[in-house]
Amino acid sequence: MTELTLAKALGSGLRRALSDDDKVVLLGEDIGTLGGVFRVTDGLQRDFGKDRVIDTPLAEAGIIGMAVGLAFRGYRPVCEIQFDGFIYPGFDQIVAQVAKLHYRTAGKVRMPLTIRVPYGGGIGAVEHHSESPEAYFAHTAGLRVVTCSTPQDAHSMLREAIASDDPVLFFEPKRRYWTKGEVDEDATALPMGKAxxxxxxxxxxxxxxxxxxxxxxxxxxxxxxxxxxxxxxxxxxxxxxxxxxxxxxxxxxxxxxxxxxxxxxxxxxxxxxxxxxxxxxxxxxxxxxxxxxxxxxxxxxxxxxxxxxxxxxxxxxxxxxxxxxxxxxxxxx
Amino acid sequence: MSTTVPVKAQMSGAKKQTPEFVQLLDPDGKRLSDELYDPWVSDVTGDQLASLYEDLIIVRRIDTEATALQRQGELGLWPPLFGQEAAQVGSARTLRPDDFVFSSYRENAVAYCRGVKLPDLLRVWRGTASSGWDPFEVGMATPAVIIGAQTLHATGYAVGCTFDGVDSVSVAYFGDGATSEGDVNEAMVFAASFNAPVIFFCQNNQWAISEPVGLQAQRPIADRAPGFGIPSIRVDGNDVLAVMAATRSALDRARTGGGPTFIEAVTYRRGPHTTSDDPSRYVDPLVAKEWEARDPIARVEAFLRSEGVLTDELAASIQARADEVAAEFRAGCLALENPEPLSVFDNVYATEHSGLARQKSQYKAYLEGFDK
The missing domain is CATH 3.40.50.920 (Rossmann fold)
Structure with a gap:
């Protein structure tokens, strides 16, 4: 048991996922050297290398679309969308490709993507940095949509999302990133589908x-x-x-x-x-x-x-x- | 007469082609020499070219049969590839089984070359399934209907190949219309940044439904790629040999760590966009006539005849073979079974989703009500 902020708990979840499965790769803008604008991926590129924690060009459709190709190749990509309001350029790839590929191919192609989205307001930000777009994705067949509220859930739900063979939209309550709580990495977690x-x-x-x-x-x-x-x-x-x-x-x-x-x-x-x-x-x-x-x-x-x-x-x-x-x-x- | 001697360029009267437009067989079937690209096909024998000719004849025959099936009400829709046979066959026949294709919906000749079973080409168009085949069996993803989306998938797959330390290559097929989509441009940015072993194979068939290529591009499409840091080749897409040479050079670059290549195969969509389209509203018949004269099959036939490889007898047997394939294709189409009603719920998720499970259970009860 350690006390972690919600952001650090996510980071520790990513670290465990990267350690447990070498097919897990992280993609996103500024997630490498910088460690993400919220520092969720802090230190991960240093420890796992540039082929596992990938700084991408600034294009959300590109990030998601590239992850689709990696999934075809057997990888388990975790994409970071920097802010909620930036997800729309990637919307087509998410709803038209990621969500539908398993269905389209009668189950032959799995899309075990996790798409992490810091979301919500309350941080005094400018436009496009405080949105809650979860309903668009909950309305889309083929996606799982989850959101955490505590450091423990942040850690264990993220690991479960990454291990899921279905694509998961993982919404992170950004104004709670600094909330602290006890995290037990080995706790038996309540399944992410349960309230x-x-x-x-x-x-x-x-x-x-x-x-x-x-x-x-x-x-x-x-x-x-x-x-x-x-x-x-x-x-x-x-x-x-x-x-x-x-x-x-x-x-x-x-x-x-x-x-x-x-x-x-x-x-x-x-x-x-x-x-x-x-x-x-x-x-x-x-x-x-x-x-x-x-x-x-x-x-x-x-x-x-x-x-x-x-x-x-x-x-x-x-x-x-x-x-x-x-x-x-x-x-x- | 059959030959195993490589098809050599005729040096006399051969015109030196500029690298800007690769052509090895002109529309009259004359073999042109090209310093840069001849070496890539120097091993192609007359028999091999005859085999490519057979592919071209068969895929055109399949395409014609599919259009007929649509007109007879057996298919909901069909996107003819008529006129683009060489671009598809010439490129697809150069790939290895461990390479991977990400295509759009018109690449049925590519699918045929990858080994997709005949009826599987038709499942989507007959409406019995959302896709026709297992991508991993044939090394070809099921087609993307959203224009250009697959170019990003190809790029990601290629990056995965480099992570895995294999020299497999992914190939993205798309059209001139797709080049205006953001996805295609993003794919080129990503492919260049990650030095991905991917080939962007653009069939510029001059049309995006009714919109001429001039609406998508003010310069040759191949000119765009160098701006992304990607070398490009502009090739006569109706010249199966030139397409093969260009693709082989791109494959070699990709396999040896040289990264992506953009190929613009200049061709012409001689049919409608799909069977729902009416090109008479926008195609100038005189222009169509000009492209008819540049047909991809006629020139191979003329060349093979001039070389003595193709005889009337061989041509007749190839045509007979094509008719057999078409008959098998038709029979396979008519034998496709409609899916079970409750399968509408299958494979939305890899693991059970409680909300969907409830809907399925309720709909099952509803359907069973008709049996009572």
């Missing part, structure tokens, strides 16, 4: 993932002061979603709040709300509530606090689910 009940409660199920798990936990503590018991569920996997775990929680609490940074329309929250309404219709005491980013482009840094769901907005959503006085009381469209 985790982070804190148990009886009144409301609060479903979230990635950077907002910490915020949701704060909200649970704050709500407890008002006598409200929140059960926080960290989804961890966005494709597939572990609906069994979420359903079990909602059957217990009867109320569902979902929160994520990504925009509301067509988001993960919509999928959770629809499926849980289907699965738990007779258990629900109130309509599911979504607390999300707005349907706007990610705003300027001085506006991001109005965009990002925070503790108060989440608690307001909890009040809505409970039928307590809330910001929409008396509001009508």
């Amino acid at each position: 985790r009940v982070v804190t148990e409660g009886t009144d409301v199920t609060l479903v979230t993932y990635g950077p907002l798990v910490a915020t949701a936990l704060d909200a649970a503590v704050a709500a407890a002061d008002d006598g409200i018991s929140i059960e926080v569920v960290d989804l961890r996997s966005l494709s597939p979603v572990d609906f069994d775990t979420v359903s079990a929680s909602v059957r217990k609490t009867g109320r569902l709040v979902i929160t994520h940074e990504a925009a509301e329309s067509g988001g993960i929250g919509a999928e959770i709300a629809a499926t849980l309404t289907d699965r738990c219709f007779y258990y629900l005491e109130a309509a599911p509530v979504r607390i999300t980013g707005f349907d706007v482009p990610y705003p300027a840094a001085k506006l991001e606090d109005h965009f990002l769901p925070d503790l108060d907005r989440i608690l307001d959503g909890v009040d809505r689910a409970l039928g307590r006085v809330n910001s929409l009381t008396g509001w009508s469209a």
Whole structure:
């Protein structure tokens, strides 16, 4: 057990993956000498060489497309997309090639790629550096989409993603890169496809993932002061979603709040709300509530606090689910 | 008369070709000499050239049969390669089994040369599968329909070959239209930076559906590659011997650590883009006539006849062989079975995905409802 930041836990996961399997190669911009703009790959090129930790030209389609070719050759590439908003130039290669090749070839060609994406806001960045594009990929058949919220999960989920024979979009909550936690490299990890009940409660199920798990936990503590018991569920996997775990929680609490940074329309929250309404219709005491980013482009840094769901907005959503006085009381469209 | 003597250039009256446009057999079937490229085909005998001629005849025959099958409603679509036979056969026949091809959808002659089984060429076009063959059995990825995407795959594969310490080469086939795509340009950047043993084999067939090559490029396409640090060759794509020479020189560079080469094979798409296309809306018949005169098969036939290698008897037997292949091709097409309904869910993932498993289970129950 060692205490590591989430970024260091990812780095140690990559190090283990590189050591365990010589077919694992890392590709990305600035991941070599610099160690990545967030230093996640710090020291790896020095220790594993330039053929294992590859600084690439600045072209995301090139990075993903080259990884596809390496996968054809039996390699297990791990691509780093420098920032969430830079993934779109690689979007075609991801959704039209990586996601479909196994299906297209009737299983003859495997695409064991891991695509790491630092995502989300809250760091006061300029445009294209704070986005949450996970829904695009969760909507794409053939991809697995996961996101971690703790250093332990960062380490073990990343290793599981790299070992997976399916392509995995691995979303890293960049504003939590500096969060510290205990990491046991040899721990028996909860499979990455499973959701985790982070804190148990009886009144409301609060479903979230990635950077907002910490915020949701704060909200649970704050709500407890008002006598409200929140059960926080960290989804961890966005494709597939572990609906069994979420359903079990909602059957217990009867109320569902979902929160994520990504925009509301067509988001993960919509999928959770629809499926849980289907699965738990007779258990629900109130309509599911979504607390999300707005349907706007990610705003300027001085506006991001109005965009990002925070503790108060989440608690307001909890009040809505409970039928307590809330910001929409008396509001009508 | 058959010969095992190498096909030598006729020195008398042979025109010195500039390296800018490699041509070894002119449209009339005259063997031209070329200091740079003759050595690459100096071992090709009359019999070997006759074998290439047979390939050209067969792939054209297959192509014609596929178009007929589409017109008869047996295929949903077909992208004819009519006119591009030499570019495809001349390059594909130079590859080793351990080389790897990443192609687009018109490279059916390449697939034929790689050993793809005849019915497997048709699965996609008959709609019975998303791809026709196992890439690892024939050393050829299933075609990429997104224009140019495969050039990056070829580059990555080639880099993997260098990591593995083998001298296998990957070949990316694409068209003139693809050269405008970002992927192709990124592939050249990556290939140059990593000195990848990859050949960028561009069939400039003058058309991207209805758009002439002039809309994609203001200079010969081969001129672009040197800007990326990649040597290029502009070759007569309708000259099977010249294509072979150019490809062999590129393969040699790749196998010996010299990195990528760009080959522009100048050819002409004599048919439609696909069977859904109507070239009469955009093709000038006079220009098409000019290209007909540069046909890739006629010149080989003229040369082989002038050499005494091709007799009426041999020509007839090759044609008979082509007809046999076409009949086998047709029978294979009609024998392709429709996939099972629930197979729509198969192979989306290598390992089970709970969301998809639920959908499959529900759809299975739905289908079973019809049996009750």
